[in-house]
Amino acid sequence: MAEARTIGIFGAGWVGLVTGGCLAELGHRVIVRDVVPERIEALQAGRMPFHEPELPEVLERNRDRLHYTLDANELAEADALFVCVQTPPTYSGDADLSYVWAALDDLPQSGRRQILVMKSTVPVGTGEKVNAALEGRGLTNVGYVSNPEFLAEGSAVRDFIDPDRIVIGAFAEEDGIAVEKLYAGIEAPVVRTDVASAEMIKLAANAFLMTRISFINEIANVCEAVGADVVEVARGVGLDHRLGPHFLRAGIGYGGSCFPKDSLALKQLASNSGYHFQLLSAVIEVNELQKRRVISKLGKHLGKLRGKKIALLGLAFKAGTDDMREAPSLVLASRLLSEGADVRAWDPVANPGELMKGVVLCDSVIDAVRGADAAVIVTEWDELRGLASPEVREAMARPLIIDGRNILDPAETRRAGFAYEGVGRQPEPNSGS
Ligand code: NAD
Ligand code: UGA
Numbered sequence: 484m485a486e487a488r489t490i491g492i493f494g495a496g497w498v499g500l501v502t503g504g505c506l507a508e509l510g511h512r513v514i515v516r517d518v519v520p521e522r523i524e525a526l527q528a529g530r531m532p533f534h535e536p537e538l539p540e541v542l543e544r545n546r547d548r549l550h551y552t553l554d555a556n557e558l559a560e561a562d563a564l565f566v567c568v569q570t571p572p573t574y575s576g577d578a579d580l581s582y583v584w585a586a587l588d589d590l591p592q593s594g595r596r597q598i599l600v601m602k603s604t605v606p607v608g609t610g611e612k613v614n615a616a617l618e619g620r621g622l623t624n625v626g627y628v629s630n631p632e633f634l635a636e637g638s639a640v641r642d643f644i645d646p647d648r649i650v651i652g653a654f655a656e657e658d659g660i661a662v663e664k665l666y667a668g669i670e671a672p673v674v675r676t677d678v679a680s681a682e683m684i685k686l687a688a689n690a691f692l693m694t695r696i697s698f699i700n701e702i703a704n705v706c707e708a709v710g711a712d713v714v715e716v717a718r719g720v721g722l723d724h725r726l727g728p729h730f731l732r733a734g735i736g737y738g739g740s741c742f743p744k745d746s747l748a749l750k751q752l753a754s755n756s757g758y759h760f761q762l763l764s765a766v767i768e769v770n771e772l773q774k775r776r777v778i779s780k781l782g783k784h785l786g787k788l789r790g791k792k793i794a795l796l797g798l799a800f801k802a803g804t805d806d807m808r809e810a811p812s813l814v815l816a817s818r819l820l821s822e823g824a825d826v827r828a829w830d831p832v833a834n835p836g837e838l839m840k841g842v843v844l845c846d847s848v849i850d851a852v853r854g855a856d857a858a859v860i861v862t863e864w865d866e867l868r869g870l871a872s873p874e875v876r877e878a879m880a881r882p883l884i885i886d887g888r889n890i891l892d893p894a895e896t897r898r899a900g901f902a903y904e905g906v907g908r909q910p911e912p913n914s915g916s
Pocket of ligand 1: 494495496499516517519567568569570585586589603605632635636740
C-alpha cells in the first residue's frame with residue numbers, strides 16, 4: 484500500500500477523474516479541481532459528467548478521500564499536483580498548451596515542496612519550458628515530473644490500476660522517486676527516464692498504435708481487391724510473437740480525442756524541428772481516406788445517395804464510451820448529408836447534440852433502420868451483433884448492411900437475407916477464388 488499523501492489534480496476529465504479516483508483507491512487523499520462549475524457541482528452531487536465503466540463505483544467507494552473544488556488554492560496542501568487538462572490541436576496541428584499554462588498560472592501559494600506531475604500529453608520540450616517558467620517565477624520549491632498516461636477510454640480504470648508500465652521522467656532524482664512511491668500498490672514495470680524521453684514515449688506509443696491501424700486498414704483494402712479476408716489475415720499475422728494480435732482490427736479508421744490530435748502534434752513537432760515524418764503523414768492520410776470508403780461502398784449498391792435513407796448505427800468513436808471527439812461517425816454523417824442522403828442515427832450512450840445537425844436521432848436500432856436503404860455499423864456496440872435479424876430485414880426498405888467494424892459474420896448475414904459489405908472481406912462468397 485502506498486504511504487498516504489495529499490494529491491491535487493488539475494482537470495476532472497477522463498484522465499483527471501480516473502487518476503484521482505484510482506489514487507484515492509490506493510489510499511491517498513485527493514483534491515480534484517476543475518474550472519467548469521457544472522462539472523464540479525455534478526461530481527459533488529455524486530453525478531458522473533461522462534460515461535466511463537467502473538469509474539462511478541471507484542469514485543463512490545473512495546468518496547471520503549475525494550474532494551472536488553473550483554478553487555485552486557485548496558491544492559496548496561498537496562504534495563503532488565497532477566496536470567490532467569486538455570491539450571487540443573491548434574489550426575497548425577501543434578498541441579494547444581494554453582490550458583496547461585492556465586493551470587500553471589493557478590498554482591497555489593504553498594510553503595511546502597510540491598511536485599508538478601504532467602499527465603497531459605504534451606510535445607517534447609514542454610517539461611523544459613515549464614521548468615524554466617517555474618524558476619522564472621521564483622517557484623524553486625516546485626519540482627517537475629513527466630508521467631504520461633496510457634489509459635484508453637472504456638477500460639480506463641482497469642488500464643490505470645493494471646498498466647503495462649509506469650513512465651516517470653524527472654529532472655531531479657528525488658522527485659522521480661517520490662512520484663514512483665505514489666503508485667505503490669500497483670504492479671507494473673516502472674520506466675525511470677529523462678523528461679524529454681518520457682514525453683516522447685507517449686507520442687511514439689500512440690503513433691505506433693495508429694500505424695498498426697492504418698497498416699491493417701491498407702491490408703484490408705488490398706484484401707478487398709484480391710479476394711482475401713483481413714480478419715483471417717490479422718489472425719494469422721498476429722500470432723507471430725514479434726508482431727502480436729493487438730490493434731490489427733481493420734475498420735473505418737481511428738478517431739477519438741487523442742490519436743488524431745497526437746498524430747498531428749508529433750508530425751508538427753518533427754516538422755518544427757526540420758524533419759518530415761513521412762511515415763506518420765501517410766498514416767494520417769490513410770486514416771482520412773478510410774473513413775470515406777463507406778461512402779463508395781454505399782454508392783456501389785445504391786447508386787446516387789440523394790434521397791436514400793441511411794442508418795448510422797453507433798456514433799461514439801469506439802464502443803464503451805460516449806465520447807464523440809473526432810468520431811468517424813461525424814465525417815460519415817456530413818459526407819452523407821452533403822450527398823443529399825436522409826441520415827438517421829442511433830447510439831446507446833453518445834449524444835451528438837449540435838454536432839449532427841440535420842441527422843435524425845433515434846432511440847432504438849429498429850427505429851433507425853425502419854425504411855432504410857442501408858444500415859452502416861459505425862461503432863462496435865454489442866447491441867449490433869444481432870443486427871442481421873428477421874425483424875431488421877423486414878423493417879428496412881433494402882436489406883443492406885455495411886459493417887464498418889467487421890462484427891458480423893459475412894456468410895451468416897448473407898444467409899439471413901442481407902447484402903453485406905465488411906472491411907477487407909470478400910464482397911461475395913468465394914469471389915476471390
Ligand atoms: P478532458 O477534456 O476530458 O478533460 C480536461 C479537463 O480539464 C476538463 O474538465 C477541463 O474543464 C479541465 N480544465 C481545463 N483547464 C483547467 C484548469 N486550469 N484547472 C483545472 N481544470 C482545468 O481531457 P482528457 O481526455 O482527460 O485528456 C487530458 C489530457 O490527457 C490530454 O492531454 C490527453 O491527450 C491526455 N490523455 C487522454 C486520454 C484519454 O483517453 N482521454 C488518455 C491518455 C492521455
Ligand atoms: C488511445 C490509446 O489506446 C491509449 O493507450 C492512449 O492513452 C489514449 O489513446 C490517449 O492517448 O488518449 P483511446 O483513444 O481511448 O486510447 O482508444 P483506443 O482503444 O486506442 O481506440 C482509438 C481508435 O482506434 C478508435 O477509434 C478505435 O475504434 C480505433 N481502433 C483501435 C481500430 O480502428 N482498430 C484497432 O485495432 C484498434
